[in-house]
Amino acid sequence: MAIAWSDNLLMLGVEDIDADHKQKIEALNRVDFLIEQEAEPEVVAKALHDLMTGTVEHFAREEKLMRRTKYPALPAHAELHREFLERLGKLHAASFHGQGQMDARAELDFFSDWMSVHIQNADRNFVHWLHPEK
Numbered sequence: 001m002a003i004a005w006s007d008n009l010l011m012l013g014v015e016d017i018d019a020d021h022k023q024k025i026e027a028l029n030r031v032d033f034l035i036e037q038e039a040e041p042e043v044v045a046k047a048l049h050d051l052m053t054g055t056v057e058h059f060a061r062e063e064k065l066m067r068r069t070k071y072p073a074l075p076a077h078a079e080l081h082r083e084f085l086e087r088l089g090k091l092h093a094a095s096f097h098g099q100g101q102m103d104a105r106a107e108l109d110f111f112s113d114w115m116s117v118h119i120q121n122a123d124r125n126f127v128h129w130l131h132p133e134k
């Protein structure tokens with residue numbers, strides 16, 4: 001299911017990170033929409049590819065900031081990022097092999113939940129650590 005952006009739940013108060021998260025959610029929602037619409041496999045694969053490259057960049061930016069600020073929970077946080085990308089990579093690979101390889105809808109539900117929970121917990125913890133006033 002699509003994620004509705006919510007300032008209350010998802011906005012962390014750091015402009016770059018928030019803008020990045022909004023974009024990631026839009027990219028996720030686009031893949032979700034295309035799968036729901038049963039779009040052509042190449043169209044879904046392209047949207048998945050865009051989501052993947054955008055997410056790789058986002059995670060790299062976050063981890064760079066965490067390294068620079070010597071965030072103590074960086075290893076655990078980076079591991080979460082790695083697991084997410086691994087699973088997303090599997091869906092992307094499966095999307096090139098026709099239908100029935102993987103339940104794409106269930107996977108998209110997992111990614112949407114994951115992203116929402118990750119922002120509200122792991123990313124929020126980092127922002128709180130970095131800016132205790134936020």
Ligand SMILES: [Fe+2]
Pocket residue numbers: 021058062119123
């Ligand atoms: Fe994030």
Ligand SMILES: [Fe+2]
Pocket residue numbers: 062077081118122123
């Ligand atoms: Fe993160």
